[in-house]
Structures are given as C-alpha cells and as structure tokens.
Amino acid sequence: MITGKNCIAGKFKADGNVEFRTVDPKKNVQNSTVHIEATSDEIEAAVEEAWSAFKIYRKMPGKMRAEFLNAIADEILALDKVLVDTYILESGLPEGRAIGERGRTVFQLRSFAELIANDDWRENTFDAAQPDRKPMPKDDLRKTMIPLGPVAVFGASNFPLAYSTAGGDTASALAAGCPVVVKAHPMHAGTNELVALAIVKAAEKTGMPQGVFSSINGGVQAGVDLVTNPKIKAVGFTGSIGGGRALFDLGTKREEPIPVFAEMGSINPVIMSATAISKRGNELAKTYAGSITLGTGQFCTNPGLLLTIKTADTEQFVQNLAKETIAIAPQSMLHPNIKKGYLKKGEDVLSQDGVEVVAKYEGELNPNDAASVIASVSGEAFLKNPKMHQEVFGPFSMVVQCKNEAELIQIIDGLEGQLTGTLIAEKDDDLNLVEIVDSLQNRVGRIIYNGVPTGVEVCPSMQHGGPYPASTDSRFTAVGTHSIKRWVRPISYQSFPMELLPDHLKK
Missing domain, CATH: 3.40.605.10 (Aldehyde Dehydrogenase; Chain A, domain 1)
Incomplete structure (x- = not known):
C-alpha cells in the first residue's frame, strides 16, 4: 500500500x-x-x-x-x-x-x-x-x-x-x-x-x-x-x-x-511551594517522575524546569524525584538523530558551572533508548547563565533551588516565553501566589494549578501557544x-x- x-x-x-x-x-x-x-x-x-x-x-x-x-x-x-x-x-x-x-x-x-x-x-x-443620521448618514x-x-x-x-x-x-x-x-x-x-x-x-x-x-x-x-x-x-x-x-x-x-x-521550544516551568512539598512531597515526586518520562520526554509540554525555595524538605524532594524518575524503565526515542540531540543538549546544560547531576539512569540501554536525568542548581547560578534555560528534548528536568521568593520571581520574570507554567501550592501557602501568577501569565500561554503540564485537551478553552520562542x-x-x-x-x-x-x- x-x-x-x-x-x-x-x-x-x-x-x-x-x-x-x-x-x-x-x-x-x-x-x-x-x-x-x-x-x-x-x-x-x-x-x-x-x-x-x-x-x-x-x-x-x-x-x-x-x-x-x-x-x-x-x-x-x-x-x-x-x-x-x-x-x-x-x-x-x-x-x-x-x-x-x-x-x-x-x-x-x-x-x-x-x-x-x-x-x-x-x-x-x-x-x-442610518441614512437619516446627523450630521452624516451611516452606511x-x-x-x-x-x-x-x-x-x-x-x-x-x-x-x-x-x-x-x-x-x-x-x-x-x-x-x-x-x-x-x-x-x-x-x-x-x-x-x-x-x-x-x-x-x-x-x-x-x-x-x-x-x-x-x-x-x-x-x-x-x-x-x-x-x-x-x-x-x-x-x-x-x-x-x-x-x-x-x-x-x-x-x-x-x-x-x-x-x-x-x-x-x-518550551521548558514549561513548574513552581513548587515548600509548603506543598512538605505536605505531599512523596506524591509530587512520583507524579512528576511520570510526567518527565512520559513519551520519553518527547512532548512540547514536558516539565523541564522545576522551581522551588531551598529547605530541608525540598532537598529531600529532589532526591525522591530523582529516585522515582530513574526507576522508570527507559524507552526508545523517535529517531537516532533525536537521541543525538538529547545527548548533546543534555551535556551542554550539565557542563555549566553549578549544575549537579542528582541522578541519571545507569542501566542497560538499547541503541536509541534515553537515559533519564534529574539535575539541580541554585537560583543564583541559574540567573547568571541563560544556557541553562535551553530545552533538552527528552526525559530531562532541572530543579532550581532558590534562596527566597524574590529570587524565584526574578527567575520567572527572566525566562523566555513558554507554552505552559504550573503552580503547585496549598491554600495556606507562605508564597505570594497572586504575584507569582502575575509573573507567570506574562511568560506563558497556559497556567496549570496543582497538575502536570503534559496532556493538551482539544477544546475551545485550550491555549497552546505562548510568548516567543514558545x-x-x-x-x-x-x-x-x-x-x-x-x-x-x-x-x-x-x-x-x-x-x-x-x-x-x-x-
């Protein structure tokens, strides 16, 4: 045929x-x-x-x-x-x-x-x-x-x-x-x-x-x-x-x-409050490990950037996220050239000063399987280096641990345009959620609350687009x-x- x-x-x-x-x-x-x-x-x-x-x-x-x-x-x-x-x-x-x-x-x-x-x-x-309208008729x-x-x-x-x-x-x-x-x-x-x-x-x-x-x-x-x-x-x-x-x-x-x-391209920032991580960090780690690796990370809405404020709970969350992510069996990428691009972009980001590889899948891989990666970096280092902002097309995500809310908002304001932004928070949150949403809406086309960005519903209210270069x-x-x-x-x-x-x- x-x-x-x-x-x-x-x-x-x-x-x-x-x-x-x-x-x-x-x-x-x-x-x-x-x-x-x-x-x-x-x-x-x-x-x-x-x-x-x-x-x-x-x-x-x-x-x-x-x-x-x-x-x-x-x-x-x-x-x-x-x-x-x-x-x-x-x-x-x-x-x-x-x-x-x-x-x-x-x-x-x-x-x-x-x-x-x-x-x-x-x-x-x-x-x-309105032919009789004065002083001029209307056609x-x-x-x-x-x-x-x-x-x-x-x-x-x-x-x-x-x-x-x-x-x-x-x-x-x-x-x-x-x-x-x-x-x-x-x-x-x-x-x-x-x-x-x-x-x-x-x-x-x-x-x-x-x-x-x-x-x-x-x-x-x-x-x-x-x-x-x-x-x-x-x-x-x-x-x-x-x-x-x-x-x-x-x-x-x-x-x-x-x-x-x-x-x-889009790295789809996810803002996770320390309060949310403290209350349901294990659940979030499992959920986001699934989202990061879904379809071998080959979605334009893949959560490639996680932003949070550094605490003992968030540091533990990063470890749990890494563990859950690399526990998911690797899958084939779409093409050998996509696999090459994933390796090259990933190496480029991971080679930047201050970036730590928290975990990388180290098991046996078929030729075009992708090894998932979770990386971490400080908010200060991320702000100084735009090379960390680039999309790594595949099962890769970077956690940015900010020193305070002001630094977190500064990072959001400095991001390139994105398809999505996600806010993970609690009703009694310490963060100024209104200010964060105000910052996000200037950088993204769709904001998700307490969900994952992967998955695009086909309906009139869906916005799949965003400020350049999304x-x-x-x-x-x-x-x-x-x-x-x-x-x-x-x-x-x-x-x-x-x-x-x-x-x-x-x-």
Missing part, C-alpha cells in the same frame, strides 16, 4: 531521484520502503493545484467542508491495523500511544466539522445603515472572516498523526476553506502517505476540488520552495526553535510576507477549535446590495 511517492493533487508521483528511508528506532535499522523526495516542479505543481482549488473550495458551504472532514476521519479509521503498525515501525512508540493519537486526530477532524456546520465561527457582525456595514489561501503544513516529529498530515493544522486550515500542502516529516513518511491516501479518498467521495490537498517528501530545500512560493499564504509548523525561526524568517522576507504560525504569535493557539482563526482574515462589506453578499451575511 505504501509506494514512497508524493501525493500531488490526489495523484501519487515520484519524478525525482533523491531517495531516503525511514528508521525503526527500536531495532535501529532502516525500514524497507524507499521514499522519493519531491522535485521543485512537483512542489510547484502541488501549489498551483492548491491555488486553483482555493477559488472553488473557499466558496463551498461549511456543511460540505464538514462532510469532507468527517470523511477523512472515517478513512483514517478504515486504515485500521496497517496505520497503527506503520506508526509503531517509524516512531518506536507503543501501540497504545498510536491508538490514542489516532483517536485524537479523528476527534480533531470531527470537532472542526461540527464547528463549521454553521457560520457562528466566522464572528459575523452587522451594523445597519450599512457587515463583517465576516474569509480564508487566507493555500496553507503549507510541516509534519511534526513527535506526533506522527495529531500534529502531522491530518493533524490540527491541516484540519483547521481545511475547515477554514484553505487547501493544504503538507511537507511530510521524513521520519514518518510511510505514516504520512497512508493518511494522505485517506484524505484523497475522502476528497473524492465528497466532491472536493482536486488540488484541495497535496503531500510532498523532502528536506530543507523542499521546505524553502514551499514557503517562498507566492501562492502559499500561511504556514503551520510544530518543532524546534531553529526550524520554526528559519521558516518565520523566510515568510517575513518574501515580497508578500505571510504569517508563519510556529509552535516551538510560538511566533502568542495571540493564537495551535490546539482546539479556535486554532481556525490562524487561517482567516476579517473583511467588511459596505453598502453592498444583498445579491452580491456572501450567503452568511444576508439578513
């Missing part, structure tokens, strides 16, 4: 001669299918087809696009075992994670289908004419949201389904009326092709224009060709700060700049139905005859 070809407006093609294979990270061997990178002509054709489709697709009623999204969900489910097996083969993630992520992908598609079944999401406004004004145009979506390494081919970016863009060209993540090219086939089948069954979806294989140059094509009007990306910033710069330097919505535009979310707002813009119609207005503005 997997051909290794590119999907260009519903047709699978492979005109290029650059080959690559995905990797089975558990066995540390290449998988058998040979995939072909798209040529520049194939990328150009995909965008041209998307542009042609946009002229039709943007005018389709929401109910028709909703049928398309629901059909995609149905076709993904119909892939059944072959999709799950391919996902596992290319990611090293367990079957339960594959099934769970497939469920989330389907839920996202159906959520957007439900959203666009009526036009409330467009936030239409109507201001009636009739009506405002709505319209789609931007073809969107380029970059598949994510850590979510082969939910943030990739038919993931949140694609689902929300298609819901908005924007055709999509996906650049498949090379680690998950087979998974991508299966999902691309599901989208193509759904498009055919629901009568969508041919160029509404395409998917290409390729490396850096393919991404550059896609983002710089003048008929691409927006970009969705989930990944590293370096990759997201490079795409953002490409988008802004175009003759016609376009928005690049990149969700990037994302390139903190006003928008990459998760939940409000993420549709990234792919639309407002337009007003003034003094228009009723017959020329869009149907959803006629009343």
Whole structure:
C-alpha cells in the first residue's frame, strides 16, 4: 500500500531521484520502503493545484467542508491495523500511544466539522445603515472572516498523526476553506502517505476540488520552495526553535510576507511551594517522575524546569524525584538523530558551572533508548547563565533551588516565553501566589494549578501557544477549535446590495 511517492493533487508521483528511508528506532535499522523526495516542479505543481482549488473550495458551504472532514476521519479509521503498525515501525512508540493519537486526530477532524456546520465561527457582525443620521448618514456595514489561501503544513516529529498530515493544522486550515500542502516529516513518511491516501479518498467521495490537498517528501530545500512560493499564504509548523525561526524568517522576507504560525521550544516551568512539598512531597515526586518520562520526554509540554525555595524538605524532594524518575524503565526515542540531540543538549546544560547531576539512569540501554536525568542548581547560578534555560528534548528536568521568593520571581520574570507554567501550592501557602501568577501569565500561554503540564485537551478553552520562542504569535493557539482563526482574515462589506453578499451575511 505504501509506494514512497508524493501525493500531488490526489495523484501519487515520484519524478525525482533523491531517495531516503525511514528508521525503526527500536531495532535501529532502516525500514524497507524507499521514499522519493519531491522535485521543485512537483512542489510547484502541488501549489498551483492548491491555488486553483482555493477559488472553488473557499466558496463551498461549511456543511460540505464538514462532510469532507468527517470523511477523512472515517478513512483514517478504515486504515485500521496497517496505520497503527506503520506508526509503531517509524516512531518506536507503543501501540497504545498510536491508538490514542489516532483517536485524537479523528476527534480533531470531527470537532472542526461540527464547528463549521454553521457560520457562528466566522464572528459575523452587522451594523445597519442610518441614512437619516446627523450630521452624516451611516452606511450599512457587515463583517465576516474569509480564508487566507493555500496553507503549507510541516509534519511534526513527535506526533506522527495529531500534529502531522491530518493533524490540527491541516484540519483547521481545511475547515477554514484553505487547501493544504503538507511537507511530510521524513521520519514518518510511510505514516504520512497512508493518511494522505485517506484524505484523497475522502476528497473524492465528497466532491472536493482536486488540488484541495497535496503531500510532498523532502528536506530543507523542499521546505524553502514551499514557503517562498507566492501562492502559499500561511504556514503551520510544530518543532524546534531553529526550524520554526528559519521558516518565520523566510515568510517575513518574501515580497508578500505571510504569517508563519510556529509552535516551538518550551521548558514549561513548574513552581513548587515548600509548603506543598512538605505536605505531599512523596506524591509530587512520583507524579512528576511520570510526567518527565512520559513519551520519553518527547512532548512540547514536558516539565523541564522545576522551581522551588531551598529547605530541608525540598532537598529531600529532589532526591525522591530523582529516585522515582530513574526507576522508570527507559524507552526508545523517535529517531537516532533525536537521541543525538538529547545527548548533546543534555551535556551542554550539565557542563555549566553549578549544575549537579542528582541522578541519571545507569542501566542497560538499547541503541536509541534515553537515559533519564534529574539535575539541580541554585537560583543564583541559574540567573547568571541563560544556557541553562535551553530545552533538552527528552526525559530531562532541572530543579532550581532558590534562596527566597524574590529570587524565584526574578527567575520567572527572566525566562523566555513558554507554552505552559504550573503552580503547585496549598491554600495556606507562605508564597505570594497572586504575584507569582502575575509573573507567570506574562511568560506563558497556559497556567496549570496543582497538575502536570503534559496532556493538551482539544477544546475551545485550550491555549497552546505562548510568548516567543514558545510560538511566533502568542495571540493564537495551535490546539482546539479556535486554532481556525490562524487561517482567516476579517473583511467588511459596505453598502453592498444583498445579491452580491456572501450567503452568511444576508439578513
């Protein structure tokens, strides 16, 4: 079923001669299918087809696009075992994670289908004419949201389904009326092709224009060709700060700049009060060991930084956290290159002055397994060295023990933008929780109280984005139905005859 070809407006093609294979990270061997990178002509054709489709697709009623999204969900489910097996083969993630992520992908598609079944999401406004108003008459004004145009979506390494081919970016863009060209993540090219086939089948069954979806294989140059094509009007990306910033710069330097919505790095600070640690330190150690190692730490919301005030109880907590963390069996990372990055970033942070390795998993590891690490440092040392702020993508977390509340707040205020911030506290806490929350809300997109940051609920109230470098535009979310707002813009119609207005503005 997997051909290794590119999907260009519903047709699978492979005109290029650059080959690559995905990797089975558990066995540390290449998988058998040979995939072909798209040529520049194939990328150009995909965008041209998307542009042609946009002229039709943007005018389709929401109910028709909703049928398309629901059909995609149905076709993904119909892939059944072959999709799950391919996902596992290319990611090293367990079957339960594959099934769970497939469920989330389907839920996202159906959520957007439900959203666009009526036009409330467009936030239409109507201001009636007042021809007799003095001293100047007022014209009739009506405002709505319209789609931007073809969107380029970059598949994510850590979510082969939910943030990739038919993931949140694609689902929300298609819901908005924007055709999509996906650049498949090379680690998950087979998974991508299966999902691309599901989208193509759904498009055919629901009568969508041919160029509404395409998917290409390729490396850096393919991404550059896609983002710089003048008929691409927006970009969705989930990944590293370096990759997201490079795409953002490409988008802004175009003759016609376009928005690049990149969700990037985050260390997700967790503030733990000494009172909370004193009352339930053992419970917190176990809970956070699970959160730090969940999915081998390969979540953008992984708690990579724990802040507390140094006491005898907090010092014991650090030891307990370390013990609980390294007691959890190591798991495979997504790819040998991700394992290399984990080792390099971890060594870089651990080599900084004042950083202590509290515990590191020292047992036997398979080639791409990740050894979990808990480190500790003083608040004073952390404040002096921004290199300690960098994300270590994997089961790694650093505890910063501050001398007092003032130092803790100074650290929060000095952090780069983050996706999440968490506050672990008690009702009778000694900390000034209001001041801490005030500091946190200026640095993060979501604040969690007495919970863990790992786990992102797909719903309207979810904010998955934050101040740079967590994302390139903190006003928008990459998760939940409000993420549709990234792919639309407002337009007003003034003094228009009723017959020329869009149907959803006629009343």
